[in-house]
Amino acid sequence: MITTTGLTKVYRSRGREVTALDGVDLHVREGEVYGVIGQSGAGKSSLIRCINLLERPTAGTVTVAGQDLTALAGRGPRAGKELRQARSRIGMVFQHFNLLSSRTVQDNVELPLEILGVSGRERSRKALELLDLVGLADKAKSFPAQLSGGQKQRVGIARALAGDPKVLLSDEATSALDPETTRSILQLLRDLNRQLGLTVLLITHEMDVVKSICDSAALMENGRVVESGTVGELLATPGSELAGALFPVGGDATGEDRTVVDVTFLGEAATRPVISQLSRTYNIDISILGAAIDTVGGLQVGRMRIELPGRYEDNVVPVGFLREQGLQIDIVDHTADTATAADTAQESVLLKDGAK
Amino acid sequence: MTWSEMQPLLSQACWDTLYMVGWSTLIAVVGGLPLGVLLVLTDRGGLLQNLAANKVIGQIVNIARSLPFIILMVALMNFTRTITGTTIGREAAIVPLAIGAIPFFARLVETAVREVDGGLVEAVQAMGGNTWTIVRKVLVPESLPSILASTTTTIVALIGYSAMAGTVGAGGLGDIAIRYGYQRFETELMWITVAILAVVISLIQFAGDYAARSLHRRGGSSGPAPRLRLLKAKEPAAPDVGKAA
Numbered sequence: 353m354i355t356t357t358g359l360t361k362v363y364r365s366r367g368r369e370v371t372a373l374d375g376v377d378l379h380v381r382e383g384e385v386y387g388v389i390g391q392s393g394a395g396k397s398s399l400i401r402c403i404n405l406l407e408r409p410t411a412g413t414v415t416v417a418g419q420d421l422t423a424l425a426g427r428g429p430r431a432g433k434e435l436r437q438a439r440s441r442i443g444m445v446f447q448h449f450n451l452l453s454s455r456t457v458q459d460n461v462e463l464p465l466e467i468l469g470v471s472g473r474e475r476s477r478k479a480l481e482l483l484d485l486v487g488l489a490d491k492a493k494s495f496p497a498q499l500s501g502g503q504k505q506r507v508g509i510a511r512a513l514a515g516d517p518k519v520l521l522s523d524e525a526t527s528a529l530d531p532e533t534t535r536s537i538l539q540l541l542r543d544l545n546r547q548l549g550l551t552v553l554l555i556t557h558e559m560d561v562v563k564s565i566c567d568s569a570a571l572m573e574n575g576r577v578v579e580s581g582t583v584g585e586l587l588a589t590p591g592s593e594l595a596g597a598l599f600p601v602g603g604d605a606t607g608e609d610r611t612v613v614d615v616t617f618l619g620e621a622a623t624r625p626v627i628s629q630l631s632r633t634y635n636i637d638i639s640i641l642g643a644a645i646d647t648v649g650g651l652q653v654g655r656m657r658i659e660l661p662g663r664y665e666d667n668v669v670p671v672g673f674l675r676e677q678g679l680q681i682d683i684v685d686h687t688a689d690t691a692t693a694a695d696t697a698q699e700s701v702l703l704k705d706g707a708k
Numbered sequence: 709m710t711w712s713e714m715q716p717l718l719s720q721a722c723w724d725t726l727y728m729v730g731w732s733t734l735i736a737v738v739g740g741l742p743l744g745v746l747l748v749l750t751d752r753g754g755l756l757q758n759l760a761a762n763k764v765i766g767q768i769v770n771i772a773r774s775l776p777f778i779i780l781m782v783a784l785m786n787f788t789r790t791i792t793g794t795t796i797g798r799e800a801a802i803v804p805l806a807i808g809a810i811p812f813f814a815r816l817v818e819t820a821v822r823e824v825d826g827g828l829v830e831a832v833q834a835m836g837g838n839t840w841t842i843v844r845k846v847l848v849p850e851s852l853p854s855i856l857a858s859t860t861t862t863i864v865a866l867i868g869y870s871a872m873a874g875t876v877g878a879g880g881l882g883d884i885a886i887r888y889g890y891q892r893f894e895t896e897l898m899w900i901t902v903a904i905l906a907v908v909i910s911l912i913q914f915a916g917d918y919a920a921r922s923l924h925r926r927g928g929s930s931g932p933a934p935r936l937r938l939l940k941a942k943e944p945a946a947p948d949v950g951k952a953a
Contacts, residue, residue, distance in 0.1 A: 404834055406833055430755070430838075431833070431838070436836040439834055440835055440836030442834070446827060446830075452845070454849040463835065467836055468836070511835075515836075521834075
């Protein structure tokens with residue numbers, strides 16, 4: 353539904369060049385919720401603005417619903433008619449809502465319809481229908497200043513849907529909201545995704561957002577996509593930073609001569625008694641350092657950090673046994689300084705704490 | 709001078725002042741509003757970025773604003789004659805008044821429009837709106853409370869300028885104050901005109917503030933809510949003060 357190839361954006365100011373996007377290839381399938389996560393400065397905002405060409409990419413192409421938008425761009429800074437038409441079929445919601453304070457809630461939702469040239473009666477019918485959909489039917493005559501943050505974002509969403517878009521871009525839509533409101537807005541996005549078959553591309557710095565509604569995710573660092581895939585694929589990728597951040601599990605080795613292994617159970621595998629089998633088969637003592645079970649992107653996932661006696665060289669066979677069971681095994685490297693390794697990993701993936 | 713002598717003079721002067729200021733304000737708004745918006749649009753990073761045009765408009769505005777009004781009036785005499793057919797009287801004074809006020813108002817509009825959150829412009833661009841849509845639906849409506857306040861400032865400034873319109877025989881309150889009060893030592897009449905001017909300006913300022921505030925309160929993203937809260941907070945406090953006294 354959305355495909356970018358080699359998307360590059362370089363900002364030039366006063367002779368200095370800043371590369372915000374460095375050859376981004378992204379593929380968002382129809383009907384999925386796709387999350388792009390990264391620290392501020394990673395290029396997320398530039399990416400989402402390049403999708404509807406609010407920012408003109410320096411190089412590369414953007415295709416939305418089969419239409420090559422970069423080809424429509426035309427010359428000069430202004431958007432041509434075709435590009436504006438294409439934009440009207442792409443909804444966008446913003447971190448700071450961007451509602452017009454001089455208009456009522458209903459008039460705000462009607463604005464995209466005015467631009468499309470829809471007649472007055474049809475406009476108000478559609479606006480009221482959308483406000484009903486986002487649960488704000490009683491606020492039609494209020495002004496944005498009278499609403500709470502969550503309500504404002506609902507208006508923002510209703511407005512973004514006015515042009516019957518197939519694609520919704522969400523620019524940190526929940527970042528200015530409290531956790532409770534964040535959950536309800538994400539739920540709304542999820543519902544709209546399912547009810548209307550809406551494809552959603554969202555950017556965020558909050559891992560919880562990806563965790564709760566995304567089917568697929570991409571991690572951005574320094575203008576590049578370093579990891580991407582469906583949540584299931586990511587969790588099944590050994591050493592995936594994104595998977596680690598989506599589903600962190602803690603615990604340090606208790607001594608020098610120990611092998612620490614992260615075991616990830618996906619779906620079916622979660623039900624088998626692997627650990628006791630391992631213990632009996634090889635007659636070893638296993639300590640569990642940390643464990644958690646959670647639902648990520650609608651997928652039941654278990655993750656456990658276990659410790660085996662002896663160095664890795666001594667445990668090749670038991671680890672092999674675990675792999676044979678169809679489990680995903682990550683050896684936690686503690687030959688390097690475990691503490692700093694964990695720190696850098698956490699920093700680069702940022703996440704949970706940074707978001708809070 | 710008795711009141712019966714002063715009264716017709718004063719009412720004619722009031723009417724002349726209102727006539728001149730009214731028309732010149734109207735022209736200043738009609739001319740200054742697009743000019744102010746254009747100053748923002750053509751500036752660096754603007755929707756119609758055109759630095760050359762921006763410089764030219766900016767310079768014209770600066771030059772027009774730096775001319776003392778009385779010089780402007782003299783300098784524009786030929787132009788005034790082509791438009792009104794005369795260089796004396798009320799109609800002739802409107803031309804330099806309006807032309808002096810256009811750049812003044814344009815600068816105020818520019819400042820007001822610059823205050824509009826860039827995110828709103830981006831939102832309307834994302835909906836597929838063109839520049840004209842953005843001007844009509846975002847920039848002007850969102851800055852309307854400020855533009856209204858600017859209009860009030862412009863009217864008050866024009867009343868000040870109009871005192872000099874007497875030099876081309878246009879009459880008005882300022883002219884009365886100078887001719888009768890200053891030159892003929894009719895001190896009483898001078899103070900009455902000053903009082904009338906003070907009252908008129910206060911009324912205009914009050915009306916302008918009220919209009920701007922009610923617009924702001926209606927929508928207001930940041931301004932009105934805290935202000936309203938302040939008012940409410942004061943209300944219950946008032947009776948306590950009374951009791952204490």
